[in-house]
Amino acid sequence: MPKITYNTHDNETYTIEVQNGLTVMEGAVQNDIPGIDADCGGGMACATCHVYVKEDWFNKLPKKEDGEEDMLDMAFEPKPYSRLSCQIIVSDDLDGLEVNIPSKQA
Amino acid sequence: MNKTDALIIGAGPTGLFTAHQLKLIGLNCEIIDNLDKIGGQCIELYPDKPIYDIPAVPECTGEELTNNLLNQLKPFDIKFHLNERVDEVKKENDNWLVKTSGGNSFKTPNVIIAGGVGSFEPRKFSPKECEKFENKSLFYSVKNKSVFKGKTVSIFGGGDSALDWAIELSKDSNVNLIHRRDEFRGARATVNKMYELKKAGKINLFTKYQMSNVHGNEKIESIDIKHDNSEIQNLKSDYVLGFFGLIMQLGPIANWGLNLNKKTIEVDTEKFETNQKGIYAVGDICNYPGKLKLILSGFHEGALAARACFKLARPNEKYRFEFTTTSTNLLKRLGKKE
Ligand SMILES: Cc1cc2nc3c(=O)[nH]c(=O)nc-3n(C[C@H](O)[C@H](O)[C@H](O)COP(=O)(O)OP(=O)(O)OC[C@H]3O[C@@H](n4cnc5c(N)ncnc54)[C@H](O)[C@@H]3O)c2cc1C
Ligand code: FES
Numbered sequence: 001m002p003k004i005t006y007n008t009h010d011n012e013t014y015t016i017e018v019q020n021g022l023t024v025m026e027g028a029v030q031n032d033i034p035g036i037d038a039d040c041g042g043g044m045a046c047a048t049c050h051v052y053v054k055e056d057w058f059n060k061l062p063k064k065e066d067g068e069e070d071m072l073d074m075a076f077e078p079k080p081y082s083r084l085s086c087q088i089i090v091s092d093d094l095d096g097l098e099v100n101i102p103s104k105q106a
Numbered sequence: 107m108n109k110t111d112a113l114i115i116g117a118g119p120t121g122l123f124t125a126h127q128l129k130l131i132g133l134n135c136e137i138i139d140n141l142d143k144i145g146g147q148c149i150e151l152y153p154d155k156p157i158y159d160i161p162a163v164p165e166c167t168g169e170e171l172t173n174n175l176l177n178q179l180k181p182f183d184i185k186f187h188l189n190e191r192v193d194e195v196k197k198e199n200d201n202w203l204v205k206t207s208g209g210n211s212f213k214t215p216n217v218i219i220a221g222g223v224g225s226f227e228p229r230k231f232s233p234k235e236c237e238k239f240e241n242k243s244l245f246y247s248v249k250n251k252s253v254f255k256g257k258t259v260s261i262f263g264g265g266d267s268a269l270d271w272a273i274e275l276s277k278d279s280n281v282n283l284i285h286r287r288d289e290f291r292g293a294r295a296t297v298n299k300m301y302e303l304k305k306a307g308k309i310n311l312f313t314k315y316q317m318s319n320v321h322g323n324e325k326i327e328s329i330d331i332k333h334d335n336s337e338i339q340n341l342k343s344d345y346v347l348g349f350f351g352l353i354m355q356l357g358p359i360a361n362w363g364l365n366l367n368k369k370t371i372e373v374d375t376e377k378f379e380t381n382q383k384g385i386y387a388v389g390d391i392c393n394y395p396g397k398l399k400l401i402l403s404g405f406h407e408g409a410l411a412a413r414a415c416f417k418l419a420r421p422n423e424k425y426r427f428e429f430t431t432t433s434t435n436l437l438k439r440l441g442k443k444e
Binding site: 043046048069074077078080104106 | 151232287334350353355
């Protein structure tokens with residue numbers, strides 16, 4: 001299974017195996033990783049699953065779909081490498097992906 | 107002081123159907139919601155998206171679902187209190203005393219929390235310094251536009267609210283419009299109008315900038331905005347407006363002495379009662395083994411909570427189970443029989 005690394009805002013690092021087909025958001029929520037709220041359950045309607053993708057990974061991810069950028073407008077402190085973790089689907093290609101969790105979701 | 111048999115917090119689909127069930131069994135109720143409109147997530151987050159799993163409704167949008175639920179409430183007289191947040195729920199003898207942000211208070215034996223993931227509140231600026239100016243010279247909605255006349259107003263956001271206000275205020279104020287990227291998600295025509303005003307020098311546009319700091323003592327004097335490339339600009343500003351949409355926050359519900367599990371309230375599955383007698387939780391906000399955050403589950407939960415309310419509201423009467431098709435009582439309440 002692909003391994004995904006989540007770095008929390010207070011410098012805790014969690015590296016976990018996430019099943020193919022789940023989203024990066026689901027990987028965090030199912031493993032009780034703090035800092036990803038995912039209030040809308042992956043519906044791209046809340047922007048509380050916001051993460052900063054490690055720079056070298058950003059361009060390797062499948063592109064944002066329509067609407068994700070609009071939702072990111074509402075995220076807390078969006079930056080150039082911001083993504084909604086519920087829109088990143090885990091696959092073997094993403095083995096080793098690293099994301100940073102913002103200080104707050106709202 | 108308003109008195110009612112049951113008070114519903116939240117006008118989402120669950121709160122609406124729960125009201126139907128209460129009225130049907132002969133109890134009166136009132137509904138409070140922090141939003142300015144009825145419908146909860148369905149209307150705020152996805153009014154145009156079709157839903158396919160409402161029993162016996164093969165397809166309907168969030169807005170259609172809300173309208174249908176309201177239609178179903180037509181036979182009944184139900185008071186809605188919108189734009190008000192429930193801030194306080196306190197015990198007083200056998201009743202609950204409920205206070206709202208709008209200054210209303212209610213006395214009721216039954217409080218039904220149908221609060222979803224919490225009340226919808228505006229998303230705020232991230233710099234801490236912004237807080238002290240809130241509702242004085244920094245706002246997340248416009249109540250009285252005349253205060254901006256002849257002033258410099260910095261507006262943040264990329265959606266219709268930000269664009270509409272930038273266009274409107276550019277008539278009598280000096281307007282800065284600031285957005286974190288080049289594209290705007292507002293309606294085409296609105297975006298074009300804004301660019302025209304920019305060309306005409308009526309709107310100063312700053313894209314790829316975000317709020318970085320505010321300066322001033324009693325009032326805002328200027329703000330710092332930061333570009334993606336870290337460059338900072340200082341803009342003189344009398345007022346600041348932020349339009350970043352709404353977010354659901356559990357808010358005051360956390361302070362009412364209820365058993366919470368993350369952002370949900372633990373209930374039993376017989377009455378959907380919380381650890382406090384006479385306070386129920388239904389819909390997305392409740393939690394029990396096997397809970398599904400689906401609209402259809404909220405309907406079932408509301409129906410049972412309504413029956414539980416009967417006992418406390420009418421202690422000397424016995425609740426009788428009846429069908430709407432055949433019960434004269436129910437048909438009268440529905441206005442189908444004299
Ligand atoms: C994008 C998306 C798609 C979805 N699709 C489906 C689907 O296909 N099928 C399905 O069954 N479900 C779907 N859902 C889930 C469904 O919308 C929710 O289950 C449903 O809205 C829950 O209803 P509710 O009445 O419990 O809460 P909500 O709809 O969240 O309403 C709660 C209301 O309570 C108010 N409130 C909270 N606290 C307070 C307070 N203190 N004072 C005053 N008011 C307060 C809030 O402002 C809000 O209006 C979807 C959700 C999303 C986000
Ligand atoms: S979980 Fe709500 S947008 Fe990702």
